[in-house]
């Protein structure tokens with residue numbers, strides 16, 4: 282296959298049930314409808330359900346065929362969905378949990394994903410802050426985080442982003458250097474918590490300005506996106522902006538709130554019918570919100586100038 286650079290969007294959140302798979306399926310649907318060749322990969326091993334959401338009740342192949350070496354390439358596990366342009370690598374039939382994926386298996390998947398050639402590749406990462414989930418986030422600068430507007434979900438999302446942040450510092454510094462940096466930060470600032478990112482970056486800049494700059498640059502290149510899902514009438518519309526401020530203040534990471542998605546009981550109906558919600562209920566607030574998120578995620582001219590194959 283001719284190789285081109287795919288846009289890879291990992292989609293995650295700190296907690297199950299916030300709507301990651303629903304959002305991944307809906308975004309995939311919109312991208313495909315606008316003519317983009319889109320691949321969804323269900324990496325929520327152990328709780329995979331993306332296949333149901335995109336109308337493939339019994340996927341004939343799954344990512345486990347690749348992990349267990351029944352096929353030679355990840356590409357061979359791709360299945361079609363009822364929508365042209367929308368493809369799926371299912372996580373169904375896995376008796377694996379992503380947290381237990383061996384390092385080599387994970388690296389093999391990451392390398393293979395990077396080689397696939399689609400316009401967009403969306404990774405449904407599932408819940409949790411295990412190393413493996415975090416590493417799937419590191420594959421791209423554009424991580425999308427989904428949370429419900431509840432304190433518990435928001436705490437989880439903060440924890441998840443913080444883990445991505447520290448993983449990046451580890452990656453840049455390598456483990457022993459990270460330990461040395463944390464020790465030095467503690468020595469210089471007795472009583473301060475070494476998990477304070479600001480402090481780590483400041484001490485890094487003092488110890489090794491060159492590396493300090495590299496680290497700032499790496500962390501500054503993340504373009505995290507935030508989506509609030511399942512908003513009800515009484516919820517404040519400003520929670521998203523507030524979370525982004527907290528992330529910027531405490532982790533010095535850029536995060537953009539790309540939209541709020543209203544709660545709608547009919548999401549359940551759409552999933553039960555294995556139909557895209559947007560197609561079944563196009564004029565609901567939730568469908569409008571999903572389209573708004575889509576527009577905010579794509580570079581402006583691409584979202585508004587659909588290609589020839591647009592159906593809607």
Ligand SMILES: Nc1ncnc2c1ncn2[C@@H]1O[C@H](COP(=O)(O)OP(=O)(O)O)[C@@H](O)[C@H]1O
Pocket residue numbers: 294296297298299300301302303304330407510511512542543544545546547548549552567
């Ligand atoms: N905006 C929404 N309004 C109503 N129900 C929703 C909404 N988003 C998700 N749900 C419901 O929440 C449940 C969990 O969604 P899912 O996408 O499977 O979550 P996750 O992948 O984060 O575990 C599903 O039953 C789905 O019907």
Ligand SMILES: [Mg+2]
Pocket residue numbers: 301302303325328330405407
């Ligand atoms: Mg899910």
